[in-house]
Amino acid sequence: MKESLLVQRVVVGPLDTNAYIVADPQEKAAILVDPGGDGARLARMVMDRGWRLQGIWITHAHFDHFAGLPEVLQALPQRPPVLLHENDLPLWQMDGGAGLFGFLLPEVPPPDGFLVHGQQLTLGRFTFEVRHAPGHSPGHVVFYCPQARLALCGDVIFYMGIGRTDLPLGDFATLLRSIETQIFTLPEDTRLLPGHGPETTVLDERRFNPFVGEAAQAP
Secondary structure: OOOOOEEEEEEEOOOOEEEEEEEEOOOOEEEEEOOOOOHHHHHHHHHHOOOEEEEEEOOOOOHHHOOOHHHHHHHOOOOOOEEEEHHHHHHHHOHHHHHHHOOOOOOOOOOOEEEOOOOEEEEOOEEEEEEEOOOOOOOOEEEEEOOOOEEEEEOOEEOOEEOOOOOOOOOHHHHHHHHHHHHOOOOOOOEEEEOOOOOEEHHHHHHHOOOOOHHHHOO
């Protein structure tokens, strides 16, 4: 019997960010999404299982989604590629706005490559589609795996909520358009794994989200 995609949520950092360890146990391959803190612990969790960390994928460059990166890289025997959308590079270079929240980041190395809309990323037997979904930040992306019916959606949409747009480079209208075109176009049973809080589904958010769902359109 083939093993399915494994996803482990780990709440990290001062803003309770969801980091995700995603693995194909059969192939002993894993990726890490949004290491916002506790980097050494995240790296150890991967290595203790005997998995090879083949990439670190960043949904967007707010500090609470990559602040643990230096610890991760220091703990690993070999550096995997760190991937980010190029439109968020200026935000990355500004420490992801950490100063606005009173935090000082350690020196964070630049990403190794840039993500583009429609790009296909491979993890073992599974393929993820990169979906550019700006609004919360200019280079925000979603990682969608059709085989596992799940999307790692960062801070685009939450359980009964949406990403904030009052931070530098945010835009409310752009965020709503991203949700309509990049989230609500996914199959209704797709699991949405957000950057904060519990998971939800496309169907539940389309029906009940008070900001963008049918509930928001009700008189």
